[in-house]
Amino acid sequence: MFKKILIANRGEIAVRVIRACHEMGIAAVAVYSDVDRASLHVLKADEAYPIGAPAATESYLNIPKILDVAKRSGADAIHPGYGFLSENARFAHACADAGVKFIGPTAASMEAMGSKTRARQAMEKAGVPFVPGTSHGLESFDEAAQVAQRIGYPVMLKAAAGGGGKGMRLVHAPSDLKSALEAARSEAERSFGDREVYIEKAIVNPRHIEMQILADEHGNTVYLGERECSLQRRHQKVLEEAPSPIVDPDMRRRMGEVAVRVAQAARYTNAGTVEFLVDQQKNFYFLEMNTRLQVEHPVTELITGLDLVHLQIHIAAGERLPFRQEDISIRGHAIECRIYAEDPDNNYFPSPGKITLLLAPAGPGIRRDSGMYQGWNVPLDYDPLLAKLIGYGTDRDQAISRLTRALDEYFVGGIKTNISLFRRILNDREFRAARLDTGFLDRMLERNENKKSDAAAADVAAIAAGLFAALGANASATKSAGANGASRAQDDDSRWRAVSRREALR
Amino acid sequence: MFKKILIANRGEIAVRVIRACHEMGIAAVAVYSDVDRASLHVLKADEAYPIGAPAATESYLNIPKILDVAKRSGADAIHPGYGFLSENARFAHACADAGVKFIGPTAASMEAMGSKTRARQAMEKAGVPFVPGTSHGLESFDEAAQVAQRIGYPVMLKAAAGGGGKGMRLVHAPSDLKSALEAARSEAERSFGDREVYIEKAIVNPRHIEMQILADEHGNTVYLGERECSLQRRHQKVLEEAPSPIVDPDMRRRMGEVAVRVAQAARYTNAGTVEFLVDQQKNFYFLEMNTRLQVEHPVTELITGLDLVHLQIHIAAGERLPFRQEDISIRGHAIECRIYAEDPDNNYFPSPGKITLLLAPAGPGIRRDSGMYQGWNVPLDYDPLLAKLIGYGTDRDQAISRLTRALDEYFVGGIKTNISLFRRILNDREFRAARLDTGFLDRMLERNENKKSDAAAADVAAIAAGLFAALGANASATKSAGANGASRAQDDDSRWRAVSRREALR
Amino acid sequence: MIYDVTIDGKNHRLDLNHADGRWSCLLDGRPLQIDAVLARPDVLSLRIGDMSYEVKSECVAGDLHIWVGSARFAAEVRDPRSLRSRARAADDHGPRKITAAMPGKVVRVLVNEGEEVEAGTGIAVVEAMKMQNEIKSPKKGIVQKIPVKEGVAVNAGDVLAVVE
Amino acid sequence: MIYDVTIDGKNHRLDLNHADGRWSCLLDGRPLQIDAVLARPDVLSLRIGDMSYEVKSECVAGDLHIWVGSARFAAEVRDPRSLRSRARAADDHGPRKITAAMPGKVVRVLVNEGEEVEAGTGIAVVEAMKMQNEIKSPKKGIVQKIPVKEGVAVNAGDVLAVVE
Numbered sequence A, B: 001m002f003k004k005i006l007i008a009n010r011g012e013i014a015v016r017v018i019r020a021c022h023e024m025g026i027a028a029v030a031v032y033s034d035v036d037r038a039s040l041h042v043l044k045a046d047e048a049y050p051i052g053a054p055a056a057t058e059s060y061l062n063i064p065k066i067l068d069v070a071k072r073s074g075a076d077a078i079h080p081g082y083g084f085l086s087e088n089a090r091f092a093h094a095c096a097d098a099g100v101k102f103i104g105p106t107a108a109s110m111e112a113m114g115s116k117t118r119a120r121q122a123m124e125k126a127g128v129p130f131v132p133g134t135s136h137g138l139e140s141f142d143e144a145a146q147v148a149q150r151i152g153y154p155v156m157l158k159a160a161a162g163g164g165g166k167g168m169r170l171v172h173a174p175s176d177l178k179s180a181l182e183a184a185r186s187e188a189e190r191s192f193g194d195r196e197v198y199i200e201k202a203i204v205n206p207r208h209i210e211m212q213i214l215a216d217e218h219g220n221t222v223y224l225g226e227r228e229c230s231l232q233r234r235h236q237k238v239l240e241e242a243p244s245p246i247v248d249p250d251m252r253r254r255m256g257e258v259a260v261r262v263a264q265a266a267r268y269t270n271a272g273t274v275e276f277l278v279d280q281q282k283n284f285y286f287l288e289m290n291t292r293l294q295v296e297h298p299v300t301e302l303i304t305g306l307d308l309v310h311l312q313i314h315i316a317a318g319e320r321l322p323f324r325q326e327d328i329s330i331r332g333h334a335i336e337c338r339i340y341a342e343d344p345d346n347n348y349f350p351s352p353g354k355i356t357l358l359l360a361p362a363g364p365g366i367r368r369d370s371g372m373y374q375g376w377n378v379p380l381d382y383d384p385l386l387a388k389l390i391g392y393g394t395d396r397d398q399a400i401s402r403l404t405r406a407l408d409e410y411f412v413g414g415i416k417t418n419i420s421l422f423r424r425i426l427n428d429r430e431f432r433a434a435r436l437d438t439g440f441l442d443r444m445l446e447r448n449e450n451k452k453s454d455a456a457a458a459d460v461a462a463i464a465a466g467l468f469a470a471l472g473a474n475a476s477a478t479k480s481a482g483a484n485g486a487s488r489a490q491d492d493d494s495r496w497r498a499v500s501r502r503e504a505l506r
Numbered sequence C, D: 001m002i003y004d005v006t007i008d009g010k011n012h013r014l015d016l017n018h019a020d021g022r023w024s025c026l027l028d029g030r031p032l033q034i035d036a037v038l039a040r041p042d043v044l045s046l047r048i049g050d051m052s053y054e055v056k057s058e059c060v061a062g063d064l065h066i067w068v069g070s071a072r073f074a075a076e077v078r079d080p081r082s083l084r085s086r087a088r089a090a091d092d093h094g095p096r097k098i099t100a101a102m103p104g105k106v107v108r109v110l111v112n113e114g115e116e117v118e119a120g121t122g123i124a125v126v127e128a129m130k131m132q133n134e135i136k137s138p139k140k141g142i143v144q145k146i147p148v149k150e151g152v153a154v155n156a157g158d159v160l161a162v163v164e
Helices: A011-023 A040-044 A063-073 A089-098 A107-114 A116-125 A141-151 A174-192 A249-265 A297-304 A308-316 A396-409 A419-427 A440-446 A455-471 A478-489 A493-504 B011-023 B040-044 B063-073 B089-098 B107-114 B116-125 B141-151 B174-192 B249-265 B297-304 B308-316 B396-409 B419-427 B440-446 B455-471 B478-489 B493-504 C083-093 D083-093
Strands: A004-007 A027-032 A047-050 A077-079 A155-159 A169-171 A197-201 A207-215 A221-233 A236-242 A270-278 A284-290 A333-340 A357-359 A366-370 A385-393 A411-413 B004-007 B027-032 B047-050 B077-079 B155-159 B169-171 B197-201 B207-215 B221-233 B236-242 B270-278 B284-290 B333-340 B357-359 B366-370 B385-393 B411-413 C002-007 C010-019 C022-027 C030-032 C034-040 C043-048 C051-060 C063-068 C071-078 C096-099 C104-109 C122-128 C131-136 C141-145 C159-163 D002-007 D010-019 D022-027 D030-032 D034-040 D043-048 D051-060 D063-068 D071-078 D096-099 D104-109 D122-128 D131-136 D141-145 D159-163
Touching (some): A004 A011, A011 A040, A011 A308, A011 A366, A011 A385, A011 B396, A027 A063, A040 D043, A047 A063, A077 A308, A107 A116, A116 A197, A116 A284, A141 A174, A141 A197, A155 A174, A169 A174, A207 A249, A207 A284, A207 A308, A221 A297, A221 A440, A236 A297, A236 A419, A249 A270, A249 A284, A270 A308, A297 A308, A297 A366, A333 A396, A366 A396, A385 A396, A396 A419, A396 B011, A411 C051, A419 A440, A455 C002, A455 C010, A455 C022, A455 C034, A455 C043, A455 C051, A455 C063, B004 B011, B004 B063, B011 B027, B011 B040, B011 B308, B011 B366, B011 B385, B027 B063, B040 C051, B047 B063, B063 B089, B107 B116, B116 B197, B116 B249, B141 B174, B141 B197, B155 B174, B169 B174, B207 B308, B221 B440, B236 B297, B236 B419, B249 B284, B297 B333, B297 B366, B297 B385, B357 D051, B366 B396, B385 B396, B396 B419, B411 D051, B419 B440, B455 D002, B455 D010, B455 D022, B455 D034, B455 D043, B455 D051, B455 D071, C022 C034, D022 D034
Parallel strands (some): A004 A027, A004 A077, A047 D051, B027 B047
Antiparallel strands (some): A155 A169, A155 A197, A207 A270, A221 A236, A236 A333, A270 A284, A357 A411, B155 B169, B155 B197, B207 B221, B207 B270, B221 B236, B236 B333, B270 B284, B333 B385, B357 B411, C002 C010, C010 C022, C022 C030, C034 C043, C043 C051, C051 C063, C096 C159, C104 C122, C141 C159, D002 D071, D034 D043, D043 D051, D051 D063, D104 D122, D122 D131, D141 D159
C-alpha cells in the first residue's frame, strides 16, 4: 500500500480524499494556491506545499509544479479528485514517467474516452447502444444536412472535445442547421481549441442516468448501480440521486452490463462512470465515459455501503476487487445537493466572501462533505462548490424528508448560497413524483415561485432585529462585514478568470 | 398521523426526536428546565415551555407539569426519549388518562417488564432461556445459601428493581454470601425503595448483547438484529456496535426469535430491546427487557437502513409495520461512541462549563447526533452525554478506521470530554480483534496507558502557544474562560443532585 | 428602547425594554410576551408566547438579513435617538451612490435619469464571465444620475447610478 | 518578541518576529521555517517546513491547553518583558493556594505539610456524588499548609493546601 498520497485538488473533494488517506493510515500531502493558504484541505493535510498564483494554470493545473511537490514530499501516488487534472491524459503520462502512481485509469484509457467521436467508434465495435448519428467529426455542411435528413429532426450538434454544454446546439429544422453548425464549431474552437463537431438525433426530454463502474488491474470489472442526474441547470448537474426512480433491477442489470462492456473495451481501470441518455420509452443510449471520480459519488456509496475512494486507492495499489458483481446490493435511496456560493435571487451569480456563521446539519441519514468552515473567506477563483449535503433514507420519500429537514438546519451566514433552491426542488410536486428530465429544472425556475410572505415570521424578524441591536456588539459577528465587503470590491479581474472552469465539473 | 408531539426529554435525544417530527411534518413541542433555556432542543423545537427548577423531579420527571404542557400546547402524543419518564408505567397510565398517546409500550407491558423477577416468571412460561437462579425475591439467607449451593458459585445477587449496577453483588464463596446479601438489600432499598433481591449464577466474562425488536399494535413483531454492548465502565455502556462480531446469521435468528417471544409474552408494542448475557460458549440467557428507545439505537439504524423513531411514531399512530421479518437485511458495521463531558484523566469526573470552540467531524460514514453547540454552557444537572458519534463502514475494520478519523477531527474546547478514551479503545489490539466482554474496559483502563510524549508535537505546541499570544485578543475566545471558571466554582450543591441519574441511562 | 425596524420594506415601530431579566415588547403598539437568549453570536433563541424560533443574523455586502428558521428577511434597524443612526437615516434620505461590486461590463441600463424607483428596482445589469448580475436600488427615490452606458466596462466600485 | 513557553512542564525559549508578512522563529535557539494563519479564533493553521498542523487553543478551568491534532499539551506563556506576566511569574514563585473546584468531602489527603511536590502531584481527593476527584498541585514546591483533614466537607473555593 502507498505510504503517502498527494492530492492534486482543493475544496471538499481534497478534504474527502484526505479523510480516506487518514482512514487507511496513509499520509496526505496538500497543494495550495496563494488564495487557498487557509483552505480546509491545507488544515487537514499532514503536509502542505504552496504551488503559486490563484489562476489554476499557475497552480492546480500546473503539471511540473505538482510533480515537483510529489518528488519533494516523497509521495508515491497522486489522487487528482475531479476537475483540474483528473481527466488529463498528459498528466497521467507524466505521473507514470515520474514513477508516481496516478490514482485513476491509464493515459491510454483516458485518451480512448477523451474524444467523444473516438469513444463512439470504439464503443460501436463493442456493441454499445448509441443515439443515431455520426461517430466522426462532420466534414462539411452537406454531410451534416444529409445525416440530419436520415436520422430525422430535431438533431443535436456536439463538440467532440466537449463538456458542460459548450459547443452544443439543438437544431429543430433544416433551415437552422447551417448557422447552428457554424456557432457550434466556433464555440468548440474557443472553448476547447478543437472545432470538431458531430451530429446526433436529439432525444426529447431525456433523462441523464449514469452507471458507476469499478475495474481492478487484473481484469475484473463491476457496476455499482446508477445515478439519476437529470436535474441540471444550463447543463450543470445540481442534484443527483441513486437509485434512479425509473430504473428497475432488470434495466439496472442491462445498463450495468453495457457499462462494463464500455469499460472493458477501453481496458479501463479504477473508478469510472458511463453516462447514458434515456428516452421516454426507457431506451438508453451511451453518451460518454467520465474517467474519474464524480462529484456525486456519495449517493452510490450510501446505497451500496462501499467507499469508492478507499477502493480507488486499493485498486491503484494493485489489489484485486474485494467482491464480485453478485455481492453488490442496493439498499435505500440517497440524494445529493451541491451547495454553491451563489445567489439564487440574482441569476446564480457567484457570491464569495467571509463565512461569518456556519450552522451545519447532522443527525440520522445525513452526510456532509464540506470544504468550508466558519471564518473562512470563500475565494472567487474556483468553482464555488462549498459542500455537498447528502440525504439517505429507507426510501425516496424519507431521503427527501430528511434532506429537507437538514437543509432547514443548514445556515451559511455572510455569503449567499443556493440552499433555498434545494428547498424549492425537494418541495416541488413534480420532483416528488419523480417526473424528471434534463429540462425539469429550467422549467421549474421559469415558473414564478409564489413566495407567500409570512407575516408572523416577519414580526419575529422585526423583534429579533431589534433584540440584536439592543444586545449590542457581543450579539453579532457581522460588524466586520462592512470591511469585508470593501475588500471584495478591490478584487481585481484575475479573480474572475477561473470561474468558467466550474462548467467543466459535472 | 399526529399533528403535534411533545418531547418529554432534553439533550441529544430530544433533538433526535424533534428531527424525526420535522421530517414527518409534525410540530415538535419542547419542555425545558431553568438551566436548559438555551439548550439545543429548545432552539430546534416549534414550541417550548418552561417546566421549572433544574432538579429533574421538579421538571423532566414531573408528570403533572408535562401533561399540563401537553394540554396547553394541544400535543396529541408524547415521546419520552430514554431515561427520565421513558420507563415509568405511571406516566404511561397518566398519558392514557389524559387522552395523549404515549409513544412506547402500554403501562401494562412496562409493569410486566419493570420488575426483573416478575419478568423472569413470565418469560419462563414462554420458554425463554435464563441464567439459572431464582425467579422471585429471596425470602431468607437460608434460601439464598441453598440456591447458591444448587447452581454453584460464583453467583450474582441482583435487585429486582435494579439497573445501572446498583444492588448487585458478585459472590465467589459461601462465606461471603451473608454480607453480600445484606449489602445488596440495603443498596437496593436506598436506590430503588425496594429491597427485593434475587440470585443468579454468575457468568464469567460474559458479553452483553441485546436484540432490537419492533411490535405494532396489530400483533406483528419483528427483530432488527443485535447490538454488542459489552464495553462498559462501572456497568455503564460506553461504546456499542452492530452487528456483534460473534453473532452469525443462525445465532441472530435464534436470539431474534427468543426476543420476539419475550415481546409477545408481554403483549409488547412499539420499540423495545431484549438484553442477553452471552457466555464464552455463545449460550445466551435472557437478562431483561428495556421498554424504550435505547441510547444506542443508531447502530441498528445504520446496519438496517431503517429509522426507529419514525417507526415508533408510525406504530403509535396505529399503523402496521411496513415490512416483514424477511424484508429486513443487515449490511455493514456500525459503532457508536458516547461523547461525555467528563475528564478521563481524572476518574471521569463530570466537566461542565462553556464550550468555547466546537469542531465537528463529518464526511463518509459518519453520523453525529448531538445536543451541544459552540457557545453553550453544559449544565451539571443532568447526565453529561453531549453527543453520539457513530461510524459506519463496509466492515468492522472500516467502521473503526472512519470513527478513528472522525474522533481526530472532533474538538470540544473549554470543557473536558472522553474523546481520548475512544481513541484508546479503537486503537486497542484486543478491541480490534473483537475479544470483548463486560470486563474488557475496566481491564483496559487498569493497564497503564503508555503515553509516549511526542517531542515534535510538543515543539509545535510551543510555537503555536507563542503565536496565539503574539496574535493577541482576536486569536482566542478563551480569555473569558477565567470568568467562566469562577462562576463554576460558585455553583451550589443543587447542581450535583441529578448527576447520579446518569447511572440509570443505559 | 425604541427602534424603527424595516423588514422586507415594511416599517415597524418596536419598543423593547429589559428589566429584572425579562424583556417587554411592543410591536407597532401590540404588546407581545417575549423571552430571548443569545445562543451564540448571531443566533438568537426567541420565544414569543410559547412559540420557539431560532433566529440568525448576517450581513452580506452591507445588507443586514434576519433569518427566521429558513425564511430570510432584509432588515434595517434605526434607533431614532442615536446619533449614528440619525446620520445613517440622513444618508438614507440623501443621495445614494450605487456602485459595481465586481468588475464587468454594463450590458443593460434599466432606468432613466429622473425616473422614480422603489427599493429593489433593478438599475443596471453587469455581466462578468457570462453571468449577469442585476444591480438594484437600495432605496426608494429618484434616479439623479447614470454615469455609465450600455456596453462600457466598469471596475469594482465604479458608480453606476445615484438615487436620491 | 521573546516568550518563555512551558509545554507539559518543559520550558522553552521562543523568539518570534513578524515582518513583511512572514514569521521568523527561533525555538530554544534553533531557527525554524514557519508559516501561520489564524483560521478562526482558537484555530491556527501552522506550517513548519512543509508539515501542516491544525492547532487548537482552549482554556479549561484557567488552564491553557494547546492541541496539536489530537494530542493535548498543557501550556503556559510568559512574555519576559511584560509586567503582567512578571506578576504572574512572581505568583508562580510565591505561595499558591489550592482550592476545591466543587463542593464535596475530602476522602484522602495525599501529602504531608513540608513535603516537596512536583507540578501534577496529587494533593487530596475530594468526593462528590460517589465520584472522586484528585486535586493536583499546579506547581513544583513545598507544601506549606494543609488546612483540611480526611473526612471533612468542603465548599467550592475552600483552600485544600498551600504550595510555595
